[in-house]
Amino acid sequence: xxxxxxxxxxxxxxxxxxxxxxxxxxxxxxxxxxxxxxxxxxxxxxxxxxxxxxxxxxxxxxxxxxxxxxxxxxxxxxxxxxxxxxxxxxxxxxxxxxxxxxxxx
Amino acid sequence: xxxxxxxxxxxxxxxxxxxxxxxxxxxxxxxxxxxxxxxxxxxxxxxxxxxxxxxxxxxxxxxxxxxxxxxxxxxxxxxxxxxxxxxxxxxxxxxxxxxxxxxxx
Numbered sequence: 001x002x003x004x005x006x007x008x009x010x011x012x013x014x015x016x017x018x019x020x021x022x023x024x025x026x027x028x029x030x031x032x033x034x035x036x037x038x039x040x041x042x043x044x045x046x047x048x049x050x051x052x053x054x055x056x057x058x059x060x061x062x063x064x065x066x067x068x069x070x071x072x073x074x075x076x077x078x079x080x081x082x083x084x085x086x087x088x089x090x091x092x093x094x095x096x097x098x099x100x101x102x103x104x105x
Numbered sequence: 106x107x108x109x110x111x112x113x114x115x116x117x118x119x120x121x122x123x124x125x126x127x128x129x130x131x132x133x134x135x136x137x138x139x140x141x142x143x144x145x146x147x148x149x150x151x152x153x154x155x156x157x158x159x160x161x162x163x164x165x166x167x168x169x170x171x172x173x174x175x176x177x178x179x180x181x182x183x184x185x186x187x188x189x190x191x192x193x194x195x196x197x198x199x200x201x202x203x204x205x206x207x208x209x210x
Contacts, residue, residue: 007115010108015184022191070192077185079120084182086127087175 001053002079005072008052013037014045021055021068028064106158107184110177113157118142119150126160126173133169 008014017031032042046066049055053072057064113119122136137147151171154160158177162169 002120003115003117006111009184010110010112010115012108015107018188022188068192070189070195073185073189073192077182077189079114080178080182080185083123083127084175084178087173087178090175 001072002075004048004052005054005076008048008054009076011045011048013042014049017042017045017049018054018068021066022070025058025065025067027060028066031066106177107180109153109157110159110181113153113159114181116150116153118147119154122147122150122154123159123173126171127175130163130170130172133171136171 009018013035016035020026020031020034028039028043028046031046032039035042046055046057050057054069056067056069058067059065114123118140121140125131125136125139133144133148133151136151137144140147142150151160151162155162159174161172161174163172164170
């Protein structure tokens, strides 16, 4: 699942669609409006986001509304945070080492 | 840059390589060992990670050592955290709403 989530996030249009949907649900037409991209292209991006579990399409009369789902981002955040913290820890250790060296010199 | 970072993270072998390198630097041979993948395939994965700025190759005599760089993960973490928190906030608001409804009923 992380493959699909990170893959979905690797495109700027898809990140912008997610950012928009994180604020409120929207129809495909509303989503397509601010983008200089065709509606079928937006639909394809939405398919990718849907397969990654990051949005759901809900039928509302004659239109499909798209809803944001933050659950997969939780998993992605856990992965990224783990190695980011590891990195921070290493930078802190390096800083302490350099500081100790400075005091010795 | 986020495109390349998230794209690099969308593959399980690349995530495993990053996890390994976050602990200590390693040669391509050392990195390839635990994987059931050819060395050229590992090299290609390392190219993707390098283009995303997540690793650096350092010449050490006759071998290349790979070093982890956590900087791009910081940027990815900021993006993910932003929308993850938004999502958490919405879940909290929903829980409060349901609680208030329950008290009314």
